[in-house]
Amino acid sequence: MLAENGHETPFEKSSLSFLVTTDIATHIQLLKHRIGCSINAESARYKELKDDKYYVPRDWPNDEKARYIAFMEDALIRYHDALERLVAGGMDRKRAKESARFYLPYGNQITADVMFNWRSFNHFLGLRMKPGAQREICWLAEEMLKQVKEIPGDPFKHTIHAFGY
Numbered sequence: 001m002l003a004e005n006g007h008e009t010p011f012e013k014s015s016l017s018f019l020v021t022t023d024i025a026t027h028i029q030l031l032k033h034r035i036g037c038s039i040n041a042e043s044a045r046y047k048e049l050k051d052d053k054y055y056v057p058r059d060w061p062n063d064e065k066a067r068y069i070a071f072m073e074d075a076l077i078r079y080h081d082a083l084e085r086l087v088a089g090g091m092d093r094k095r096a097k098e099s100a101r102f103y104l105p106y107g108n109q110i111t112a113d114v115m116f117n118w119r120s121f122n123h124f125l126g127l128r129m130k131p132g133a134q135r136e137i138c139w140l141a142e143e144m145l146k147q148v149k150e151i152p153g154d155p156f157k158h159t160i161h162a163f164g165y
Helices: 009-013 024-031 062-088 093-103 118-128 135-149 157-162
Strands: 016-023 037-041 109-116
Touching (some): 016 135, 024 109, 062 093, 109 118, 118 135, 135 157
Antiparallel strands (some): 037 109
């Protein structure tokens, strides 16, 4: 009844947490939801990115994927090489890490801890599951909702129903 009548403040008392690995472009879209949402992501400024992770658009044709993968592999090699060259040239490792990250393109992936209250999660889903949303953020929103629906004991059953999911 509360959701149907637009009285959503009680839904701010719940908390949903996710550990997500996304490309930088999708991560930036997540950052746009900072009201009622807390995001803490690994940072190439403070952490040396040793695990080479990157996103490959799943709806691209194979020949384009191959060109893109070659580009990403080259960018990651350049990142690691630049880091070592900068350190060898006398730069302290902390500054070298934050400088070498300029070689990393938008397809590079980072992991983030994302926490929404339910009201903000509903707002996020409403925006990011629209047909015109970028596919990657839409797929992420759909997966997050799926994960909430699969929580043992179904604690959000009535909330999910009330908001029409």
